[in-house]
Amino acid sequence: MKYVALVYNNPGAFEALSQADRDELMSEADAYLQEFTESGELLSGGAALADPSTGRTVRVRNGVPAVTDGPFAEAKEQLAGYYVLDCESLERATEIVTHDPAARFWAVEVRPIMDTAGAEM
Amino acid sequence: MTARAEAEDLLRRLAPQILGVLVRRYGNFGRSEDAVQEALLAAAVQWPEQGIPENPRGWLITVAARRLTDELRSAQARRRREEAAAAQVPSDELVTPPPGDERLPAEDDDTLTLLFLSSHPSLSPASQLALTLRAVGGLTTAEIARAFLVPEATIAQRISRAKQSIKASGIPFRLPPEPERAARLQVVRHVLYLIFNEGYTASTGPGLQRSELTSEAIRLTRELRRLLPEDGEVAGLLALMLLTDARRAARTRADGSLVPLAEQDRKLWNQSYIEEGSALVTDALARTPLGPYQLQAAIAAIHDEAARAEDTDWPQILALYQLLGRISPNPMVTLNHAVAVAMVRGPWAGLDLQGTIDADRRVANHHRLDAVRAHLLEMAGDRAAARANYQRAARRTTSLPEQRYLETRAARLKDRK
Numbered sequence: 389m390k391y392v393a394l395v396y397n398n399p400g401a402f403e404a405l406s407q408a409d410r411d412e413l414m415s416e417a418d419a420y421l422q423e424f425t426e427s428g429e430l431l432s433g434g435a436a437l438a439d440p441s442t443g444r445t446v447r448v449r450n451g452v453p454a455v456t457d458g459p460f461a462e463a464k465e466q467l468a469g470y471y472v473l474d475c476e477s478l479e480r481a482t483e484i485v486t487h488d489p490a491a492r493f494w495a496v497e498v499r500p501i502m503d504t505a506g507a508e509m
Numbered sequence: 510m511t512a513r514a515e516a517e518d519l520l521r522r523l524a525p526q527i528l529g530v531l532v533r534r535y536g537n538f539g540r541s542e543d544a545v546q547e548a549l550l551a552a553a554v555q556w557p558e559q560g561i562p563e564n565p566r567g568w569l570i571t572v573a574a575r576r577l578t579d580e581l582r583s584a585q586a587r588r589r590r591e592e593a594a595a596a597q598v599p600s601d602e603l604v605t606p607p608p609g610d611e612r613l614p615a616e617d618d619d620t621l622t623l624l625f626l627s628s629h630p631s632l633s634p635a636s637q638l639a640l641t642l643r644a645v646g647g648l649t650t651a652e653i654a655r656a657f658l659v660p661e662a663t664i665a666q667r668i669s670r671a672k673q674s675i676k677a678s679g680i681p682f683r684l685p686p687e688p689e690r691a692a693r694l695q696v697v698r699h700v701l702y703l704i705f706n707e708g709y710t711a712s713t714g715p716g717l718q719r720s721e722l723t724s725e726a727i728r729l730t731r732e733l734r735r736l737l738p739e740d741g742e743v744a745g746l747l748a749l750m751l752l753t754d755a756r757r758a759a760r761t762r763a764d765g766s767l768v769p770l771a772e773q774d775r776k777l778w779n780q781s782y783i784e785e786g787s788a789l790v791t792d793a794l795a796r797t798p799l800g801p802y803q804l805q806a807a808i809a810a811i812h813d814e815a816a817r818a819e820d821t822d823w824p825q826i827l828a829l830y831q832l833l834g835r836i837s838p839n840p841m842v843t844l845n846h847a848v849a850v851a852m853v854r855g856p857w858a859g860l861d862l863q864g865t866i867d868a869d870r871r872v873a874n875h876h877r878l879d880a881v882r883a884h885l886l887e888m889a890g891d892r893a894a895a896r897a898n899y900q901r902a903a904r905r906t907t908s909l910p911e912q913r914y915l916e917t918r919a920a921r922l923k924d925r926k
Contacts, residue, residue: 474635
């Protein structure tokens, strides 16, 4: 099963950390990525996202695009990055994500990715 | 067959034999496997263009052995540079033997040994699948990655991790000793079953490439059956795969939506698979100890042999589920058993049986429970409850075609009051 891990935090949360916390977060994040890439469970292709204020939201209504600056939702916590896990179960995905320092400093949401295949019903 | 397909077919059949020869000669499973993979890649490029060599097996052994000795020599040179210490393996031990050496007896036993090794219980299931497909199936890392819809680097990681575990646990290259062989064979069968399952649910869109896994699982299980013709569960597994895959063409519509068993166009079923699977399971049931794969195959055979859905021999299926529940009890079996009960004794009897697993933590929140309950409630005429259960199943499934099917069933109950 594939799961996407969505990292949420307040924009600017990283800068708000102390230097010691930032260093710890960075080195732990590297170790985390390496460990679970090597176990064959963390897939390449994840990404950190730029500040939500640099993004745009697009809605097309009656063929007319309406473009607004900034994120889709007015929320304190915003999507900051994501990566994909391919592992046995939601339990295993949850257990992997508990090692992500982002889960300690902020929060990580784990969501199953829909499969394009299905079983006979 | 095109030159490419012909070469590919031959390469996959030869892969485990070549690997067996190398491991026996050089003893290093991890490096031998890499060398064989490189030789297979070289052949996949050269053979379709230049023609298949007269002695393809010898060609592959020579190329793979050369890669391996080159690799061992450079590793040796590295060691020499690193540590001044002299005493090393005499270099003539690392020289490729002359071509005459390649004519060895058939290496059937190595295929079996490799199947056992690739599904060693010390490996994670994901690694077992990847290594089995590469070391025994002769698939490339790229092909395996495409089939599992993951990056190539991930499959490479799983294979290299598997090899590290094999090396670290000092697992010898031979058949497991008799006392543990039955248990280990069970794992081999399960790995093949998982490869099959991974492929058979996919038949359209981006999932299309995964159907290769189904044919690969069938091919490897045929191979296993050839090596162990007396094992009833290997026969049962092969029969189950054939009888399930026989319905492939009828299982989905052109747009990828799912067709339930009762509504499938049976003319599209693969009759030769049905005949072969039925014969296999009939024979196994008659002369080998009973096992869960045989029982599941027997149930699939009864479905496949009914000319119309309404001709299905449900009392017979019910009896087989009772047996299956006794020798291999688990909530998913009970769920299918409940469907059979409903078909024989009516929906309420089925719902009663299903009620016994509703609290089972192993299947709590599983969408199939809701989906089956929805079907049975629909059969019973309780449209509102059926609809609520279809909707809950649709929210819980992680498969897009299943979700679409379940939403359609739910919507149908809303439209006709």
